[in-house]
Amino acid sequence: MGARPIALLNALRFGDLKEPKTQQLVKGVVGGIAHYGNCVGVPTVGGEVYFDPCYRGNPLVNVMALGLMETPEVVKAAAGGVGNPVLYVGATTGRDGMGGASFASAELTDESIGDRPAVQVGDPFLEKCLIEACLEAFQTGAVVAAQDMGAAGLTCSTSEMAAKGGVGIELDLDKVPVREEGMVPYEFLLSESQERMLFVAAQGREAELIEIFHRWGLQAVVVGQVIAAPVVRVLYRGEVAAEVPARALAEETPIYERPCPQEPPAYVQQAQEWSAAELPLPARSPAEILLTLLATPSIASKAWVYRQYDYEVQNNTLVFPGDADAAVIRLRGSAKAIAATVDCPSRYVYLDPYEGGKAAVAEAARNLSCVGAEPLAVTDNLNFGSPETPVGYWQLAQACRGLAEACRALGTPVTGGNVSLYNETIDSSGQPQPIYPTPVVGMVGLIPNWQRVVGQGFRRTGGLDLSVGLALDHPP
Numbered sequence: 001m002g003a004r005p006i007a008l009l010n011a012l013r014f015g016d017l018k019e020p021k022t023q024q025l026v027k028g029v030v031g032g033i034a035h036y037g038n039c040v041g042v043p044t045v046g047g048e049v050y051f052d053p054c055y056r057g058n059p060l061v062n063v064m065a066l067g068l069m070e071t072p073e074v075v076k077a078a079a080g081g082v083g084n085p086v087l088y089v090g091a092t093t094g095r096d097g098m099g100g101a102s103f104a105s106a107e108l109t110d111e112s113i114g115d116r117p118a119v120q121v122g123d124p125f126l127e128k129c130l131i132e133a134c135l136e137a138f139q140t141g142a143v144v145a146a147q148d149m150g151a152a153g154l155t156c157s158t159s160e161m162a163a164k165g166g167v168g169i170e171l172d173l174d175k176v177p178v179r180e181e182g183m184v185p186y187e188f189l190l191s192e193s194q195e196r197m198l199f200v201a202a203q204g205r206e207a208e209l210i211e212i213f214h215r216w217g218l219q220a221v222v223v224g225q226v227i228a229a230p231v232v233r234v235l236y237r238g239e240v241a242a243e244v245p246a247r248a249l250a251e252e253t254p255i256y257e258r259p260c261p262q263e264p265p266a267y268v269q270q271a272q273e274w275s276a277a278e279l280p281l282p283a284r285s286p287a288e289i290l291l292t293l294l295a296t297p298s299i300a301s302k303a304w305v306y307r308q309y310d311y312e313v314q315n316n317t318l319v320f321p322g323d324a325d326a327a328v329i330r331l332r333g334s335a336k337a338i339a340a341t342v343d344c345p346s347r348y349v350y351l352d353p354y355e356g357g358k359a360a361v362a363e364a365a366r367n368l369s370c371v372g373a374e375p376l377a378v379t380d381n382l383n384f385g386s387p388e389t390p391v392g393y394w395q396l397a398q399a400c401r402g403l404a405e406a407c408r409a410l411g412t413p414v415t416g417g418n419v420s421l422y423n424e425t426i427d428s429s430g431q432p433q434p435i436y437p438t439p440v441v442g443m444v445g446l447i448p449n450w451q452r453v454v455g456q457g458f459r460r461t462g463g464l465d466l467s468v469g470l471a472l473d474h475p476p
Helices: 020-040 100-104 110-118 124-139 153-165 185-190 206-215 246-250 266-271 286-295 346-351 353-369 390-410
Strands: 003-014 044-051 060-069 085-090 143-148 168-172 196-201 219-227 231-236 239-245 317-319 327-330 337-343 374-383 414-420 424-426 432-434 438-447
Touching (some): 003 020, 003 124, 003 327, 003 337, 003 438, 020 044, 020 124, 044 327, 060 374, 085 124, 085 206, 124 143, 124 196, 124 206, 143 153, 153 168, 153 185, 153 196, 153 219, 153 246, 185 231, 185 239, 196 206, 239 246, 337 353, 346 353, 346 390, 346 438, 353 374, 353 390, 353 438, 374 390, 390 414
Parallel strands (some): 003 044, 168 231, 374 414
Antiparallel strands (some): 003 060, 085 196, 085 219, 168 219, 317 327, 327 337, 337 438, 374 438, 424 432
């Protein structure tokens, strides 16, 4: 879009940390985030880590990226200009990531290990070069449209760019740079190999853009052109391998109408019947209970996680992880700063999706306010079980209703996000075990003066020394 990535945040959810499998997953995920983020040169400045047995089979890794516009106008993804060349830029295409998007929304079973090729293999050093090459290319004014090759790779980027522009794209697979031999059209079109982009260039200026990417050591080749017919036409070995209306893939997809239960499911009704009188009297002192809580992995310090991340690269991070409820990044050349946070009380959402959805937005807004920021906008990662069950559909509908109401109340538009459904694992009895409904809210806020950022620690100002004590010998 023309923006330089300036910060990353992540929301991680795993099963019971006492289990060796969970420990292995945590080590791998955190190591992967640290390696890629540290190498690509974008600071990982904040996030959250949560542990619960419901995520044992479906750990969640949600990532939020912040970017700072470096071009006068937003670079959009709407193809235009019949005859304009279509450029493939970035890394080569392989078979890694085949069906990655569908794999991410599938129930996991013992046979899912066979889908390991669906996991993409990333190269952060290529990504760094791609970022710089793209930003340099955008400055020329020769880029008409641009889109990354995310889910479904070339299929997604060509169909969405064509549909948004009301035109078509003709794509020649024989010109696509590859790193494996014998690939067939199906593999070309659905590969989700990383570090790739699709550009529409102004006619006659493609050589100017290709030179920029070659100088950064990246692939850059004309693989097609914009056509008047609103279709995606795929050529392979001189023949038409596929021709599909662009809108059929990007816009005119089926809409499923499902009945939504009016009454909360049985588990919610049962949970709401509890009373404080039923709670057992604590057998331990408040001090012992507090220490137990502080030792709980979801509450305890996450320094062992974020100390693996480089959160100071680019030299703009004002508030480090652990120092406040939100990260703060200064905007160079300005007195302003941006605050960012990711939050979701997933157990709360499970017990009451509507109120929990509102609480997720409210928590994010409070965290921003704690550093002195005014909330601006929201992006969300909607992680749920199967929407085909009455309970799953009710959770999704109620949580979205709560999110929307809270965002309207705070005046924070939802500018983007993604949806991950079917987060379920088939247990030994053959029954699906879904995760808690987990609508992770990422929120950004504006701080007018970065010199007035507030952290969590007390500060000595004007000679005043403030001390606070807490007695835990007797319950209140």
